[in-house]
Amino acid sequence: MDTAERLDLVTRHTEEVVTTEELEELFDDGTPSAYIGYAPTGEMHIGHFTTMRKLADFLDAGIDVTVLIADLHAHLDDEKSPFELLEYRSEYYQEAIEGMIEAAGSDPNDITFIRGMDYQLEEEYTLELYRMAAETTLSRAQRAASEVVRESESPNLGGVLYPLMQALDVKALEADIAYGGIDQRGIYMLGRELLPDHEWDAPVCVFAPLLSGLSGGKMSASDAGSKVNLTDSPAEIEEKLNGAYCPMGEREENGVLEYLEYLVFPVLTEQGESFVVERPDEYGGDLVYERYAELEADFLSEELHPADLKPAAAGAISTVIDPVRERLSDNDELLAAAYPETYGDS
RNA sequence: CCGCCCUUAGCUCAGACUGGUAGAGCAGCCGACUGUAGAUCGGCUUGCCCCCCGUUCAAAUCGGGGAGGGCGGACCA
Structure with missing residues (x-):
């Protein structure tokens, strides 16, 4: 090289x-x-x-x-x-x-x-x-x-x-x-x-770059809802993404887009996979993206609606995180020792 | 070691002087409106009032003790 x-x-x-x-x-x-x-x-x-x-x-x-x-x-x-x-x-x-x-x-x-x-x-x-x-x-x-x-x-x-x-x-x-x-x-x-x-x-x-949080503004350690934790379940991820700040056609402070650009697409590309957005026929049917740039272009032109993007992004993030989540949940006693306030005892 | 100040909701603080059983803003949650979220309306939740002892019919409030935190304490100004 x-x-x-x-x-x-x-x-x-x-x-x-x-x-x-x-x-x-x-x-x-x-x-x-x-x-x-x-x-x-x-x-x-x-x-x-x-x-x-x-x-x-x-x-x-x-x-x-x-x-x-x-x-x-x-x-x-x-x-x-x-x-x-x-x-x-x-x-x-x-x-x-x-x-x-x-x-x-x-x-x-x-x-x-x-x-x-x-x-x-x-x-x-x-x-x-x-x-x-x-x-x-x-x-x-x-x-x-x-x-x-x-x-x-x-x-x-x-x-x-x-x-x-x-x-x-x-x-x-x-x-x-x-x-x-x-x-x-x-x-x-x-x-x-x-x-x-x-x-x-x-x-x-x-x-x-510091990624935007899901609630707009920079991701904040103290705002649990603004970030996806490695231990979040697919359902939690879906819920957090659904609640994310994501104005149609806007890129600024849009955590959903940033997660896709900096995490999901690099990993998908590495694995040779594409990003699929399921979309009701009423709005034009499913979309498939090979590169982030194509997705962003569609989003900015408002061809791609946030309501369709969010569940797709949640699923993709969930998939990317999955091996890490699994590894950590196999180790719940370590999590409990490190964060007794959150995972302690019970 | 000595002196002064602070400690009340997740956060910032009001209430204390003149005891009557706790409030505001922000945050959060829920609805309405949007094919998402936000914004905007409408509604709602939240408390060992730092701890202990005492006074009192009644203590966040008064008295005593304690804990944690902050500031100050030669000279010069």
């Missing part, structure tokens, strides 16, 4: 690449490494799946991929995960992530998994973190993390260590490429400033 093809694979379905030129150089030099970190906080959902799906592109482009389960980060961010639950949630994340990668058509064994605390407590790392803390102002760190760390009237120190550690992780994991949602931009831009003073090259940054 030549550099142009690799570039194409890595940059497709992305929100931003900083910078494409640097990425090209990495490819010319050989086999770059990339990492993406997930802080094991709330349950994983379909938004995670889209970023995970993209890891297949990284692998196909001949990149060494590392997935960081950022356990310490999950606690540093306003104690989103209680310290006692970190281990369980990390296990759950790894299980879910492997399931998603497999469902996306890649092999989890091709990816290196690592836990934050496996190396973030080492002397070398800690010392360098302190040095970064000395070099960074409070407001700079807060600004960098503002889209990621929970905001509060009385922010904890953890929230400012958070972006510094994430910047340092790039070096600690020896990554050439940092991949993450566009919300991570501030942190990695800080990283690009700091790392050259710490004997490491500024990473190339690849940012995934």
Whole structure:
């Protein structure tokens, strides 16, 4: 595969690449490494799946991929995960992530998994973190993390260590490429400033778009109805999609379309399948799409009505998620340990 | 260690001075209207009022104790 093809694979379905030129150089030099970190906080959902799906592109482009389960980060961010639950949630994340990668058509064994605390407590790392803390102002760190760390009237120190550690992780994991949602931009831009003073090259940054939630606006972790969880049953998925914000002919903040573009179609294409919309004869009969662009065109021209699209999308999402859901429900004791509030006891 | 402030619905808060058994906005839910959803109307739900003890016929409200959180406490201004 030549550099142009690799570039194409890595940059497709992305929100931003900083910078494409640097990425090209990495490819010319050989086999770059990339990492993406997930802080094991709330349950994983379909938004995670889209970023995970993209890891297949990284692998196909001949990149060494590392997935960081950022356990310490999950606690540093306003104690989103209680310290006692970190281990369980990390296990759950790894299980879910492997399931998603497999469902996306890649092999989890091709990816290196690592836990934050496996190396973030080492002397070398800690010392360098302190040095970064000395070099960074409070407001700079807060600004960098503002889209990621929970905001509060009385922010904890953890929230400012958070972006510094994430910047340092790039070096600690020896990554050439940092991949993450566009919300991570501030942190990695800080990283690009700091790392050259710490004997490491500024990473190339690849940012995934943040998908809209089903109720319009960005997907929100706190709004259960705005996202599809990996453990949702087909019936729940259908119900959530039916309730989704989806104005006829409009693309903006339309989570239904975005799920199709970033998750369903990439996976269907990988499996060589097409997307079928069942439609009453009264409205013209069934439709079949091979590519997302065709579907979007029909939707924008109002040929494809939301009421027909929604059930079809629900079914397709359900099918894509199915192997992950199965894997997780086989492991209900892990889910209960990781999220006792939701699945505990009973 | 000392001082002051805060804690009421999922969220933001009112009510406390002048005790009478809890409210608003937002969110949520349900209907109407749309071949979906939203918007718009119409309707509805929700509470260990942080905990304990006391005063009282009666405590979210008063008194005491405790917990959690916030702010402040050299000098200079």
